[in-house]
Amino acid sequence: METIEIKLQNLTKVFQAKNKEETIAVNDLDITIPAGKLIGLLGPSGCGKSTTLYMISGLLKPTEGRIFFGDTDVTDVAPEKRGIGLVFQNYALYPHMTVKQNILFPLENLKMDKEKALERAQFYADLVGIGHLMARKPVQLSGGQQQRVAIARALVKEPRVLLLDEPLSNLDARLRLQTREEIKRIQKETGITTIFVTHDQEEAMSISDEIVLMQEGIQQQKGAPQDVYDKPANLFVAKFLGSPPINLFEGRIENEKIMVGKAQFGRAEGKKDQKVVIGVRPEGFNIVERSSLKVTVDFVETIGRDTTLIIQKPEGAVDPEVLKAQQEESDEMIDGIEEGSIEETAPEQKATFRAIVDADNRVKPGDVIKLSVKPHKMFLFNKDGELI
Amino acid sequence: MSANNNSYETQRQIRTKKIVRNIFLYSMLSLFAVFIIVPFYWMILTSLKTSEQLESVDTLLWLRFSDMQWGNYRQAIFSAEAPPFLRYMVNTVVVAAISTVGTILTTVLSAFAFARLNFKFKELFFLLLIMTMMIPGEMFVITNFITVNQLGWVGGGQTYTEALMAMSIPFMTSIFYIFFLRQTFKQVPNELYYAAKVDGTTDFKYLWKVMVPIAKPTIITITILNAMGTWNAYIWPQLITARQPLHRLVSNGLREVASSEFVNETNLQMAAAFMVTLPILIIFFILKKQIMRGVSRSGIKG
Amino acid sequence: MLEEKNNLKAWLYLLPAIILLSIFTFYPIINAFILVFLENYRYIDGSYTGWTLTGNISVVVNSGLFWRAIQNTIFIVFVSVPVSVIISLFIAVWLNSIKKFQGAYQTIFFLPYVTNAIAIGLAFAVIFSTTGGLFNYFLEAIGLSPRVWVSTGASWGRAMFALLVFITWSGLAFKIMVFLSGLQSIDKQYYDAARVDAASRRRVFLKITVPLLSPMIAFITITSFIGAFKEYTAIVGMFGENLNPGVGRNMLITIVGIVYQSLGETYPGATSEAAAAAIILFFMTLILTLFNMWVSKKRVHY
Incomplete structure (x- = not known):
């Protein structure tokens, strides 16, 4: 299979509702997807990631911008002429056809020689590990097996690009782990440029060569998963990646010192005095003998080698006004919140934060401990959420 | 305790x-x-x-x-005074077959357009069809009778083909069935259509290869209901074949029995009546599940 | 692509249905409203002598048959619909609460749906006949004297009674099926909750079953009313084309009966009279349907 690079240039999609109201689903996206890589399009629901995928597939037409496969502009090319394979969230297997008929269906449209088609169908069925189920109907298969049939059906045309729309969200937790390894393996074996869409950061981080984080139709950051995790470009990215999520503190820079209330978190050399939001990864703390960051432990959860401490934030780390407003809001919205949706206005305010420390530290609830902050696990954001 | x-x-x-x-x-x-x-x-x-x-x-x-x-x-069937029952049965089967095939074709095509395609005035046209369903059929029968007369399909010189056309063509489409099948088509997930599009399947091929097989139960229900409708049709064939008794359908033939030489021989009347009832009963017992589910579904959706 | 409008293609899919509907549905509706204003129209050659605003309607209304037809129609509508809706609702509820033989009973209750109206009409005529009729035998068995129901000499009331028994019988199957599938779709949790609350069966029926079934009840009531307004074939099945027990004519004529009888005539103006009767029928059903919809909007839950 030839592998190609995909280039999205100023890609924009505006949906118009019946009442002429316009929503910008994808806003001026510029991404280059290197040939032969597995790319995860990641973001909360409604961020435009699926729309982007559908535009790459050709099922949706961009309002503005161009799409290139290699050097060819495919923006106005019909889906079937693009040489893509698409796997849907609900698999979209034809229920009245057997596995074999499902996999053969794309080849029938290509008017391929029957024997050759059969041979190829069997090859891809074997590749995804469902070669022995060819005579079954989709209802007789488990979710994971259906998923594989869908992938085989997408691959059988030997497309230049494989697109997967939330491929794991309909599977249970155990199958999800297994299937994502499987997708990675199939992608490696075929070397096909693959884009997959997900709202699950762990899923994206675990198998992608690169991830593209999107929010409200705008690209937030692109890069290798660990790079993005280690160097978040903004507050949104910092909050979206990581489990448990990053801890946020209200603070300020004062004489190049990073201060939260009376506690010093570290130094910010060459940065001018201002109010900041400080993000610290849970693994970014050390228990030390001497520090101005003196805190009380509320709860202790020990799981295996790690201990998670739930700790009261130091005085001044929480803006009481913001906290109160957020609590009221979340009480009202408790049912309306979608999975993966994240507040992006004010930084999240909680009265406690988490620190993951070595289980050797015998800390009990109620203890007062002193913490230091690892500088490379700490990020500073201005009031617009941009990294300083 | x-x-x-x-x-x-x-x-x-x-x-x-x-x-x-x-x-x-x-x-x-x-x-x-x-x-x-x-x-x-x-x-x-x-x-x-x-x-x-x-x-x-x-x-x-x-x-x-x-x-x-x-x-x-x-x-009741073969005596000289009896109406030619076997002939009526053949007529009925032929008319039922023609009108059912026609109905299925027009219904599948239109239901697909309503369920799957986007076009201007779609909602408006659909609303118009629904409103038409409320209008009693007697409103159409009058003009349809005039139309088939003007086409020369009715009267003493009526040929067999003319009779068949007059009895089937006006019933080759049905707003109710279009509505019914559209409901089934709409339940087919959109992704199936997108998947087919990505594979380069034309709309027409998608319709016959994917939609129709998936909607098979509904299409069978429509076939049965339509065929039963023809078997029980009385008024329209009576008007069409008033002057050509040989072209009648079974219901007309049966009514003829009751008013003919047999008027006092209720045993022969009942023999004829049972002969007309039996075929639908047999079909019913063969396709019982399908028919009963189809009818209750058509009721809920309608 | 997906959200694009495919105007030409969509209308092409709709074309066969549109052609047929235009000729046999849309045009006839408009034409009925033209015919009713034509004077001395003859369908044979399409000739007419002029226009008239109310001429055809007044001929129909003053024909002497009209008020009898109105009386019969209204009687059929307002007796058969409530009776059959209530009976089928009870049968459906009973059916839903048994386990053994449910399928067998269901099959039996479905039988009236798969029969020929003329054939069963003849059978009912035999049941109600004076010679060897089951109904008179039954009356004698319980100590009442036999009467004439469907043959010469029958009074209007008796003939109508026999007819209503037949019409009710025919209407049960469809209603039971729709109610039963409605009942089966009600979440069992409601009944468990009611049982925990120690609600009596009567209360459960009135406070849970009927409200949750109200969309189906509304649907069935509306369609049955429309169906009952158009009753004709059943009357022909039982009493013959002259719509009368035994000799005589038109004792049990309905509005639709007027439509078809006029349609069978060739004198100038007959077709316009049929159109006039059909339009009167149309407005009667329209008013009743609107009234029904207004009531169900207020009463149907969810």
């Missing part, structure tokens, strides 16, 4: 109550079931009686097997 006793009493009370209730339920249901079956029983019973037995009180409710006059059926 007394608490135990109490609960034992209640248990028994509950059981007694349940038994009483079941007796009530089954007797009511059986009563109405008898009410439903009586006409069938009476039809068969009467059809097997001799003319004398018709009036005899001894044979009123039942007949001995040896007394059954199976010859009545031969007489």
